[in-house]
Amino acid sequence: MSRPRRPGMPRSALSLITLVLLVVLVCVAVVAPLIFAGQAKSIDVNAIQGGMSGRHPFGTDALGRDILARTLVATRLSIWLALLATLLGTLCGVIVGSLPIIVGRRLGRLIVAGFNLLVAFPGLLLALFLALVFGVGARGAVLALAVGMAPSFARLTHTTASGIAKADYVSAAKLLGVSRRRMLLRHVLPNIAEPLVVNATSQVSSALLSLSALSYLGFGVQPPAFDWGRMLSDGLSSIYTNPAAALAPCVAIVLAGVTFVLAGELLTLLVAGHRAAPRRRAAAVTASGPGDDLPPAGPGDVLRVEDLTVGFPSAGAPLVPVAGVSLNVRAGEIVGIVGESGSGKSLTALAIGSLVAYPGTAHAAVHELGGNDLRGMRPAARERFLGTSLAMVFQDPLSALNPAIRVGRQLAEVSEVHGGLRRDKAMARAVERLRSVRIPAPEQRARKYPMEFSGGMRQRAAIGMGLMAEPLLIIADEPTTALDVTVQRDVLTLLRQVSDERGAAVLFISHDIAVIAEIASRVLVMYGGRVVEDLPVTALADDAAHPYTRALVASIPDMTTDRALPLATIPGRPPDPSARPDGCSFAPRCTFADDTCRSTRPPLAETPDGRRVACWHPRTEADDADPTVIEFGAEGGR
Ligand SMILES: Nc1ncnc2c1ncn2[C@@H]1O[C@H](COP(=O)(O)OP(=O)(O)OP(=O)(O)O)[C@@H](O)[C@H]1O
Structure with missing residues (x-):
């Protein structure tokens, strides 16, 4: 670095x-x-x-x-x-x-x-x-x-x-x-x-x-x-x-x-x-050697990232919160990234958008969006390309919308700057986008300031702003965390609709596995700065192979959870990015860890059914049937 x-x-x-x-x-x-x-x-x-x-x-x-x-x-x-x-x-x-x-x-x-x-x-x-x-x-x-x-x-x-x-x-x-x-x-x-x-x-x-x-x-x-x-x-x-x-x-x-x-x-x-x-000196991803967790490249891949690392200088041991993430997202696909706080989800998203804050640095063996290698682009060209190809939706839409400028004008400016549209045409497009993200009375709303919008409307307007330039990829980082459940559902439906209608790929980040399960078709589970499992959403509930994924799923309370018992938790704490264990990062918290897990890091290996898992002892259906295997639960595992 x-x-x-x-x-x-x-x-x-x-x-x-x-x-x-x-x-x-x-x-x-x-x-x-x-x-x-x-x-x-x-x-x-x-x-x-x-x-x-x-x-x-x-x-x-x-x-x-x-x-x-x-x-x-x-x-x-x-x-x-x-x-x-x-x-x-x-x-x-x-x-x-x-x-x-x-x-x-x-x-x-x-x-x-x-x-x-x-x-x-x-x-x-x-x-x-x-x-x-x-x-x-x-x-x-x-x-x-x-x-x-x-x-x-x-x-x-x-x-x-x-x-x-x-x-x-x-x-x-x-x-x-x-x-x-x-x-x-x-x-x-x-x-x-x-x-x-x-x-x-x-x-x-x-x-x-x-x-x-x-x-x-x-x-x-x-x-x-x-x-x-x-x-x-x-x-x-x-x-x-x-x-x-x-x-x-x-x-x-x-x-x-x-x-x-x-x-x-x-x-x-x-x-x-x-x-x-x-913003100005946001670290672009630079080239690094190939890693060992590479996902198979597919023809419809909109985003390809291989062996992405994000690091920050520190007085002691190097701080590497993202340590070799490899992922791909296809056109029209919604991929969820889930993991505990601090697992590196947001930094991965920022690095994909070349937005890692100085003094952070990002390296990757592959960083491609729409088939374009972002690592080799000149900064101005990269910014122009990302400005039209990538939309970022953050948790706080107010941070994306300037409080002093009317919402319609802000949206229109994207088309004026990136699309070279005339002012009136850009405004018409802004109104159309506000309508498409289901803002009621978009002509009138376009003349309002962000403060005059409700939280859900602001988030939809922020998504509308991201859609002004027909992006290939939308990265939504906890976009619904601050919203109530009904508005949350609206935003999820909107993102799904955008992905279906425009073919935009969506990378949806959340620590809430239930939200991910609702919107994504594929899920990447992150732990300690790495992807530890890549599985279809249908397998999430009861067919995850990584003990961490299973523990995460087990820790979500649902309507059938016995309220008399303490809530299920994962014992221990996630590893410090500057002091990760040599072997599997999850080993100190894992019920199934042995000496191999503690000494050697498992690669993110592809399984015969096309999933990927980084575990020396992935769980199988046979394990589920084995009564001697005790899963994580209220008592914190075995
Ligand atoms: N600018 C920074 N300088 C140093 N460390 C950082 C910086 N930004 C993030 N980190 C560290 O990187 C790790 C991963 O951060 P990140 O924000 O990606 O986590 P996350 O998985 O998105 O968590 P959350 O769900 O809480 O947002 C954390 O341990 C965090 O403290």
């Missing part, structure tokens, strides 16, 4: 330049006052306002002091004051912006109105006024600037915090009686730290400029102290005789300003890249 790059590693030339500039700036700020302080302060009456020379590259000031040395020494104070002002401004802004969440609604509105009003004032003008209030000098300038910056940070804090405050986990914390203050500190602020830090970094350059302006105007740093703004002010008086005296601090301000702007940009890019990683 290739070693993934850390998201924070600088890669572009821009990153490198920014880092070099930052290092240089910090070094100068730390070292220059130690080396050049004497030279910067030593008065030389013989060299007053001297021009550029070998001894004084930027000339001297009105007291004959070396401009270059003074510029270098001023770095520390200039940067320090800008950082301090930004830090204080951010802190004030965060506190003020958070207040509306803690205080009552009325006072909160008043505070919001207050900082919204202040944001309308130009920052420097506000700082000038405040500098007069706080008093002339470095301290007054920093305070003035911090207070001047605070309203924009308050607004940013308030806007982002308001979004977080509506999240389900905050509502859950409210229900648990968590105090507002604690909620703010534990649940809200940690989640908005990222945009605040990025914004604050970009603001350091503005603070630097504003502080230099205040010093230049005489409100900031006062003699004998000096920063770049002060030096600029002094240098301008001799601009005609020695322009270099003003040039040096100017260059310093520009360079430092650019450095902080670049640092802010870099941070934004890194954060955005990190956030967008699941």
